[in-house]
Amino acid sequence: MLLLRLILLNAFRHRLRAVLTIVGVAVALTAFGLLRTVLDAWHAGVEASSANRLVTRNAVSLTQPLPFAYKGRIRQVTGVDIVAAGGWFGGVYLDEKNFFPNFVVEADDFFKLYPELVVSPEEQKAFLSDRKAAIIGRKLAERFHWRIGDTVTLRGTIYPGQWPMTIRAIYKGARPDTDETVLYFHYSYLDETMKKRAPTRAGQVGFFMIGIRDATRAAEISKDIDALFRNSQAETLTETERAFQLGFVAMSEAILLAITAVSYVVIAIILAVAANTMAMSARERLGEFAVLKTLGFGAPALAGMLLAESLLLALAGTALAMAVLPPLAKGFAVGLAQYFPIFFVSPTTIMLQAAFGLAVGVLAAAVPAWRVSAVRIADAFRRIG
Amino acid sequence: MDRPLIEISHLSKSYRRGDQVIPVLSDITFDIAAGEFLALIGPSGSGKSTLLNCIAGIDSLDAGSITVGGTDIATLSESELAVWRSRHVGFIFQFYNLIPVLTALENVELPLLLTSLSAAARRDHALAALAAVGLSDRTDHKPNQLSGGQQQRVAIARAIVTDPDIIVADEPTGDLDRVSAADVMALLKRLNADLGKTIVMVTHDHKAAEAAHLVRELDKGELRVAP
Ligand SMILES: Nc1ncnc2c1ncn2[C@@H]1O[C@H](COP(=O)(O)OP(=O)(O)OP(=O)(O)O)[C@@H](O)[C@H]1O
């Protein structure tokens, strides 16, 4: 096909410029994809949470405890099904840089509340019947090569001392966005030890996880629970687990906004670069376009040729970016596992890459295509002649 | 007697630069018969290229009419003119104006993309046109692998490949040495004599003008038959 050959030859007439433009588009769209994947990872905790679960915490702040005694009263609120106490333990394994999240929970009710943590019945039984047992996520086990029966000692930061425990169970996530990097152990182990070491700090919990029967009544039930403790020593704030997670995320709202902005700025920059490439290439070939016009090629044909060239470059870059992003993200996922347990490229991100690649191709050609269509033959010859 | 192929009547054209009006062609009337070989001469800036461009339908007039084969081309829209040019006019330029990335054969084939010919037929036509200008052995050469004279012959092949009635040439030998120029003129003469093409040629070169049947001189926007 002569026409296709002409488009191809013209697109790569300045080989270096064409290759740089393709690489530029590829780098920009890859960066865009990575940034979006980081944002997705950030929000994954929120997405994974269930609308059927509420969290009650101290109204003052996340770090203030609540009395364990609240549990009985919360359970009496109409609509409440299960209540499990829990808390952020904040233990360190050997060194700060080995960070992973670790919580204490009331294990019995906790398993009922979190069916997405999948454990074999034998391991679950072994964990429940050992007061000093821990259950860990699959990815955490892989990271430290821990196996069932291993003893792990955490150094307390909030609760001083050494805390040895035995790994009795390893859970898997039922969904791809379930966090598999967490360690949970028994609230009773913490509380009984604290009774001996620092009795004033016993009988306290970080939060209550609450299962409700009807997600549509979440707001009402939350209000009822908080009403119970109004004007008491420790007022509560109850919200859906999703809102609770969002509270964590919201702290970094400014950063998220910045990342979002940068991801779009990258697209805008590459659009400018591609548009410049097309404008230069059209300007250099104005005489040739005038010749084609003279021969009888109409404005739509010339505009179409430029558009095809532009799309060729932009889509080559897009294809490169789409091929590079998933393996690159996999590499990042390994390196960032401790911060972003859920790090994978979503189909939306891939679709956005394709859409922006296409948009860059079309928009970059718009102005030069319009110029070339509008140019008057006699004027063009005068300029080159 | 047959009606002339090209009838130019009361053609005027001026350019505006700021609020200054520069008249280029004023009230020009003349005919060009079918099969004519006309040379337009005149001093630089006298409007030769402008007149040629008007006749070929790539520039617009201010007043008057140009009727070619019964069609008043001044009334055609831009896209109608494009179609008209592709069917009726072959173009030869001073600087050849070949597409540098395409081979000689592909350059000649280019205008045929606007016809309904099959790919094989297009190739055959293009090969025949290259043979007519004596370049059968250069089909796969790029323009920068050809001499100026060869490039101009490829351009002539491109101008005749669609079998147009009229060939317009603006200083076709202006960029060539004497031998190549003579080759090109011989070729144009043959196209006129053997194939009956009507040729309108602008030239500075008196040798070239000698090849024409008729020489008209343009001076200060007016036309007269040269002695
Ligand atoms: N677009 C334009 N704007 C203003 N003036 C123009 C324009 N095009 C042509 N002219 C003027 O019109 C006049 C005729 O130009 P034209 O190119 O037809 O001359 P020419 O006879 O072909 O000259 P040459 O032999 O140098 O090619 C010149 O004075 C030129 O400056």
Ligand SMILES: [Mg+2]
């Ligand atoms: Mg001229």
